[in-house]
Amino acid sequence: MTPSHPSASQPASASTTGSLGRSALVALLLLWSLGPMLWQLYTSLRTPEALLAGAGGLARGWTLANYGAVLSGDPPFWRYLLNSTVVGALSTLLTLVLAIPCAYALSRRQGVLRLLIGGGLLAAAVFPYVLLFLALLEVARQFGLANNLLALCLPYAGLSLPLALLLLQAAFAELPQELEENAVLEGFSLPQRLRWILLPLMGPSVVSTGLLVFLFSWNEFPIALTWLSRSDLLTLAPAMARIAGSSVFTVPYGAFAAATVLGSVPLLALLLLFQRQIVAGLTQGAIKG
Structure with missing residues (x-):
């Protein structure tokens, strides 16, 4: 009696099943990631009555009035x-103007001092800046920085600088130093x-x-x-935040969702x-060779 052999279609079937499983996983992750955005878009196009009606009101209650409001x-809104x-x-x-030269200098320094500076930058980058809120508020009061968009850039740049230094320093360190040495021989200044x-x-x-x-x-708020x-x-x-709290007795979900969608378009x-x-x-510097 001839022994039975596995069918040639079995590997193809297993491959198809694995491909479908991966596709389903990717679709699930994509839906999970886009879910909040899709929900905001849905809410921005619905009337308050339709939102309260739930799934029973899908056939009606669609509106653009939230965007108009x-x-x-x-x-x-364009002013914001x-x-x-x-x-x-x-x-x-x-x-970037402050971080680029500092990151270059840090990437070219060797020894314990570089490690200490890097550790300090890492600690500053992960430090919860909300704890500095009262101090920054006092600075604004003392120096008259309130109601000044240009002054608002100062704390934002200061809070962003440690992380920017870490990222740019790592990028500088990955560049071949032979390029810079050849440029020095050619007479290039720093x-x-x-x-x-x-x-x-x-x-x-x-x-x-x-x-x-x-x-x-x-996105910074406080x-x-x-x-x-x-x-x-x-x-x-x-x-x-003012749109969300514009009424004491009702929450304008539609208007808030419309503002969220409009505010996300430039970032997207x-x-x-x-x-x-x-x-x-x-991914720069992740693969060497």
């Missing part, structure tokens, strides 16, 4: 977006070496670090809430625009 506010953009851009620029040789090679790291600083400045009291100077986070566009640089910057 947000965009027609006084001051208009503009304020957040200005603060985020200036904070990012100030942080600013010229940074401008024409080192920074172009570190483009992805600089972009990803700048985006992290920008996101922090864009400092902006206390430093800014004029409605025309509010950034997005405290402005949305920015991340999609620099997607390649972000991925390259986060």
Whole structure:
């Protein structure tokens, strides 16, 4: 009697099953990640009555009135977006201008001092800045920094600087020192070496670090809430808090969700625009060879 052999279709079937399992896992993770965003989009398009009706009101109660209410506010919603953009851009620029030369100097230093400085930067980066809230508030009161968008960039840049230094220092350390040595022999000064040789090679790291600083400045809430009291100077986070608390007896879920969606659009566009640089910057130095 001829012994039976496994069917040739069994490996293909197992491969198909594994592929379907991976696809289902990816779909589940994608749904888990996009779930809050999709829920905010759904809520922003529903009337309060439809939200209370739940699944029974899916066929009706769709509206754009929530977006109209947000965009027609006084001051208009675009003003908050503009304020957040200005603060985020200036904070990012100030942080990078300070961090790049300091990170270069730290990457070229060897010995125990470098380890001590790196440990101090790491401790500062993970320190909960909310504990500095009262001190920063007193600084704003003493120096008259309230209701000044430019002044708001100072604490944002200071709080972002430790993490930016750590990221850029690691990127500088990964660059071959032979490139810089050859540039010195060619007569390049330090600013010229940074401008024409080192920074172009570190483009992805600089972009990803700048985006992290920008996101922090864009989403920061407690400092902006206390430093800014004029409605025309509010950034997005405290402005949305006012929308959420605009009524004592009702919570404007639709308006708040519409403001959330509108406030997320610039960030999504920015991340999609620099997607390649972000991925390259986060993985720079991870693979050697």
